[in-house]
Amino acid sequence: MDGQLWLNVVDIFHAAVERPEEERAEFVIAACDGSEEIRTQVLAMLDEDRRGVSWLRDGVAAAVDRAFEDMRHSLPFVPPERIGLYERQEFLGRGGMGAVWKALRIxxxxxxxxxxLLPRDRLSEMWRRRFADEISTLARLRHPYIxxxxxxxxxxxxxPFFVMDYVEEYVRGMRFTAYSRLPGxxxxxxxxxxxxxxxxVLYAHLQGVIHRDLKPSNILIAKDGTPRIVDFGIARRLQDAGEAADATSPSLRVMSLDYAAPEWKYEGQVGVCTDVYSxxxxxxxxxxxxxPFRQQTQPQGFTPGEKSDRLPEKPSAIVLRERSADSQPGLSRWAWRDLDKLCLTAMHPDVxxxxxxxxSLIRDIDHYLNSEPLDAQPRMLRYRMGKFVRRRRRAVLASAATLLLVLSMAALFTWRLARERNVAVAEAARVLYIQNFMNNLLQGGDQDAGPEANLPVTAMLDRGMQQAAALRGEPLIQSDIYxxxxxxxxxxxxxxxxxSLLQKALSDRESLKDQDPAGIAATQIALGLVYADEEKTQAAEQLVRRSLDELRSRAxxxxxxxxxxxxxxxxxxxxAGEQSQALGELAQAVKTIEAADGPQSPVLARALGKLADAQIYAGDYDAADAFNRRALAIDRAVxxxxxxHVAEDLGNxxxxxxxxxYxxxxxxxxxxxxxIMEKWYGPDHPETARKLTTLASTLIYEKKNDEADNLLRRALAIQQRVYGPQHPHVAYVLNSMGAVALGEKKFSEAEKDNLRVAEIYRQSYGDGDYRVGVALGNLASVYQAEKRYPECERMLLDVVDRFTRALGAGNIQTGMAQVRLGRTLLYEKKYTAAAKYSLAGYESLSKQMNPGSxxxxxxxxxxVIDYAELREPDREKQFEAVSAAPHIQAAR
Amino acid sequence: MSQSAPPRIPSLSGDEYKAMLRMAESLHRRCPSWTLSPTALVHEVLIKVHAWPGLPPSSDPHFMALAARAMRQVLVDAARKKLEVKKGGRLKFVPLTERAQRTTLSPVEFLDLNQAMDELAKMNARHGFVVTYTSWFGYTIEEVAEMLKVSTKTVQRDLRAANAWLASRVSGTPEK
Known part of the structure; x- marks a missing residue:
């Protein structure tokens, strides 16, 4: 009805009520002049007027009263005027847990x-006694916004009561959401x-305290416009109390379910993720x-049922639809896409x-504010693993490759944390602690200063040990760090x-009263792998098998x-050289890991890489290739x-x-x-140099010596600048440069390169190390190409001797050196000695290598030549026969 | 944290605030059983009002109308919340016969009434104002007349017509 029509209705109504009741209908029909709408309206109004409309007025009052009846029961409790040191002043308000009064510390x-805390009668006796103790733990929290x-x-x-900061509010009763949405x-x-x-909230988490009941009404706004979070950790205390008093409805009394994470609401699982959801x-x-699940923004007291484990509408959809009330001009579709993602990732029902x-939430907020891509945006799993490293990319760029290792491990911790659905509070805090610890390792403990560019590994580890030693009160964290x-x-x-570090971690874990079988097993696995690297294969296998048995029986x-x-x-x-058994075990590992972690876990990628290596050993290159490709696909996704890591997979x-x-x-x-390496690390980083060297060695196979030489010179310059002239990384490049020089018949250059390699290895690893032998072997190749056979012979004799001592007589390297020595002696026509070494090499290698090699x-x-010259026809024939039937040999 | 965009909240000693506090106190007198203090109610209203663009100063008669609407909104929100809890229900008209004996409004009717109030205010702002301040906030007819600078007789006449119409709307009389 428009305003004019309404005025007509009102006029006729007033005129009608002036008349006696029985005349009114007739009057109205006449006055309405044929308008049925006015007539119907006025007649209805007259009808209501006759009945009386006082119910309207009373009804409104009653309805308003009823609407607020929840708030009615709060005042019967009035605390005494003196409470210990405090003088009670005015009533400030009440929340789900109790009444708050202002007080003056006298x-x-x-x-x-x-x-x-109200109502009083629901709290158990025991809980009341413990209450003060518990609060004192929470009192450790000291943060400007808490x-x-x-x-x-x-x-x-x-x-029970507790005393806290009095917050002079910006506007009394105005909560966080409302304040943040003030116009402008x-x-x-x-x-x-x-x-x-x-x-x-993060600060509190790092202290091991989880709020559990974050909601706008728990975030006050102080006079200066900064937030103040109240009731940290209280929900926990109250929930404990609720469970003791009334096991059938734990926590419902105090928790605001509108902001509670599904896993907390339905399964009672709590971790840092619970607060992230809120x-x-x-x-x-x-x-x-x-x-997200209600039509109106109203504070607590309302149960949304089981609704909040579905995904809500995107915030942008609401804002765009209701633009009139809250327009935010200038926000692009892309900005909203990120905001939607950020928000819905934080409140994802699936932990x-x-x-x-x-x-990580803060990190993405910062990404958004800095117009950087969100970690959460591309793919969840990828975000999980990569975010940690990506954020510290500059740290990675600035320092040595060691950092990538540390970062990757820290990222793995993050991922493990996410993997656990049942993260206990303590567990979550521990993992966070380790993450933090890693951070500090990298950053020299000073968050603002940035990483030390040339932090030596030893110094870094020493610092870590010191920190760990100081953690005697926290044996679990200490073992984690060790x-x-x-x-x-x-x-x-x-x-x-x-x-020694892992042994310490293991014995510490085993001596704990509350043993954690999984933790012990994890340490056993790590230690077993170290034993394997140390070639203590028996001890390694024993330990790993023990951990596996323990896991199967105890966890x-x-x-x-x-x-x-x-x-x-x-x-x-x-x-240990048990290749065929290894193949079966690794295939089993792949199966187990995939079943447990799904098809995209970084551990699975590692297992697939190992399995591929084993397949290469078994000669099944197709299988190896397939496994490597799967690992590559996972790492790309992750x-x-x-x-x-993707570059490593490509390298494999x-x-x-x-x-x-090929x-x-x-x-x-x-x-x-x-x-990838150039993009990630930049063109002048040692990791880039490493890849330059690998590519160059492939190019050498293809005889593309010029390009190989260019790449190697670039690599050498980088490695010398970074590591100094006497470093194995430099030697690695020089080794390939020697090969190029040899291929190009630049003998003196090749000789110089290989001599330097040998010298570097000698200084780095000691004279007895097999790598010195490798370098000298390459030097021998140069002499051989120059036909300097006596020098070559002397060199190879030395090499065989070195390999035998360092690696054993049956080792493949020893065998190859023996074959080469035999060839040199043959050139020198020293057939007896030649036959001796060639035979030894042949016998050793034919056991370990493809016979066609x-x-x-x-x-x-x-x-064959040796024995022919030595006039030993039987032996000559023996080796000729093998030669005549290579396919038989190959099949054997 | 930056304070770069000072929010346009009226100062708590300002005229707007006083005007609204008076409104809340009047309302409070009518519902003595609740402990939501008049101050707290005003703050609820302030939050609502400040989600609206272009709030006029308190000297503007329009301000009181806007503030009233906000206040009404707060009350209705509370009622609606309760209604959702009870029925998860939609608003619907309640047939006349069912209402005849009752002296109070059901939550559904209350929300219907609120809707009708919006219509009324659209048809005639003064009529809406009069009903809001009397029926909802418990102001006396004299007080309202003073605010509007009209005679008490006018307020009475407005009120009678408006209430009759509102009652017909809430009772489910069909509108053409």
Missing amino acids: DTGQPMAIKF VSFHDAGVLDDET RSIDERLRLFRSVCEA LGVILYEVLAGRH RQRYASVE QTLGTISQKLGRLSQAE PGDASLQGEAELALGTVMVT YGETYP LAQTQETRG YAQAEQLEREALA GWVQGARHDL
Whole structure:
């Protein structure tokens, strides 16, 4: 009805009520002048007027009263005027847990807020006694955005209370969401405000305290516009109390279910992720202006049922639809896409797809604010693993490759944290602690200073040991750190240090009263792998098998760890030379890990890589190739296209191709790998140099010596600059340069290169190390090409001797050196000695290598000549026969 | 944290605030059983009002109308929340016969009434204002007359017509 029509209706109505009742209908019909609409309206109004409309007025009052009846029961409790040190002042408000009163601390005159927990009769006796102790733990929390606890106690009537900061509010009763949405605030400003809340929550998590009941009404706004989170950890205490008092409805009394994560609501599982979820819902309200599962933004007290484990509408959809009320001009579709993702990742109903920690949530907020791509955006799993490293990419760029190792391990911790569905609070805090510890390792403990560019590994490990030693009160964390440091040492080739660290971690874990079978097994696995590296294969296999047995009997649920144990066992078997058994064990590991962690876990990629290696050994290159490709696909999904692990996978694929003689394919793969390294580390990084060298060696096979030489010179310049002239990394490049020079018949250059390699290895690893032998062997090749046979002979005799001492008489390297020595002696026409070494080499190699290989065939060919010259026709024939029927030999 | 965009909340000593506090206190007198203090209610209203663009100063008569609407909104939200809890229900008209004996509004009717109030305010702002301040906030007819600078007789006449119409709407009389 429009305004004019309404005025007509009102006029006729007033005129009608002036008349006696029985005349009114007739009057109205006449006055309406044929308008049925006016007539119907006025007649209805007259009817109501006759009945009386006072019910309307009373009804409104009653309805309003009823609407607020929830708030009615709060005042019967009035605390005494003096409570210990405090003088009670005015009533401030009430929440789900109790009533809050302002109070004055008498000695200091400071205003405080006291919360009295109600209703009193629901709290168990035992809980009341423990209450003050518990609060004092929480009182450790000191953060500018957290309302601190100061004191706690019980009144004479046993009402528990605690004393906290009094917050002079920006506007009394105005909560976080409303404040953040005040008109004129940009999305960025709202996010920054939200971020400061996250900061405070993260701080608490690092202290091992989880809020459990984050919601807008628990976030006050102080006079200066900064947030103050109240009731940290209280929900936990109250839930414990609720469970004791009323086991059938734990926590429902105090928790606000609108902001509670599904796994917490339905299964009672709590971790840092629980708070992440609540923060996500709050962020949703900050962005969209309303609760994701409710139509109206209203505070607690309302049960949404089982709705919140579905995904809500995207915040952007709501904002765009309701643009009139809250327009945010200038936000692009892409910006909204990120905001949607950020928010819905934080409040994802599935823990595994949620941000694993508040830290990662903050990181993505920062990404958004800095217009960087979100970690959460491309793919969840990839985000999980990669985010840690990506954020510290500069740290990685600035320092040596060791850092990547440490970072990858830290990322693995993040991933493990996310993998655990049942993260206990303590567990979560521990993992966070380790993550933090890793950070500090890299950053020299100073968060603002950035990484030390040339932090020596030793210094880094020493610092880690010191920190670990200081953690005597936290044996679990201490063992975790020893184990982590041990694994780092192992990867860096410091095996004895790794061994002692891991042994310490293991004995510490075993001596704990509450043994953690999974933790013990994990340490056993790590230690077993170190033993394997130390060639203590028997001890290694024993230990890993023991861990596997323990896992199967004491922690049968932990299939992931079982898979890792199987992987370790397979790895140990490879080291022990039990190739065929290893193949079976690794295949089993792949199966177990895939079943436990799904098809895209980084551990699975590692297992597939091992299995591929084993297949190469077994000669099944197709299988190896297939496994390597799967590993590559996983790493691409997990880490993204441009990540060093992906380059490593490409390198493995290239190696298989190279072994099969497919040099062009190998070259292509190496180039892809190099491109990744250049992009990730930049053109002047040692890791890039390493890939330059690998590509060059493939090019050498293809006789593309010019390009190989160019690449190697680049690599050499980098490695010398980074590591100095006397470093194995430099030697590695020089080794390939020697090969190029030899191929180009630049003998003196080749000689110089190889001599330098030998010298570097001697200084780095000691004179007895087999690598010195490798370098001298290459030097011998130069002499041989120059036809300087006596020098070559002397050199190879030395090499055979070195390999025999360092690696054993039956070793493949020894065998190859023997074959080469035999060839040299043959050239010198010293047939007796030649036959001796060729035979020894032949016998050794034909056991270990494909009989068709050049080494075996070459030795046999030499032996035929030797025995012919020595006039030993029987032996000559024996080796000729083999030569005449190579296919038989090959089939044997 | 930056304070770069100062929010446009009226100062708590300002005229707007006083005006609204008065409104809340009047409402509070009518519902003595609740402990939601008038101050807290005003803050609820402030939050609502400040989600709206272009709030006029308190000297503007329009301000009181806007504030009233916000206040009403707060009350209705609370009622709606309860209704959702009870029925998860939609608003629907309640037949006349069922209402005849009752002296109070059901939650559904209350929400219907709120909707009708919006229509009324659209048809005639003064009529809407009068009903809001009397029926909802418990102001006396004299107080409302003073605010609107009209005679008490006018307020009475407005109120009678408006209430009759509202009652017909809430009772489910069909509208053409």
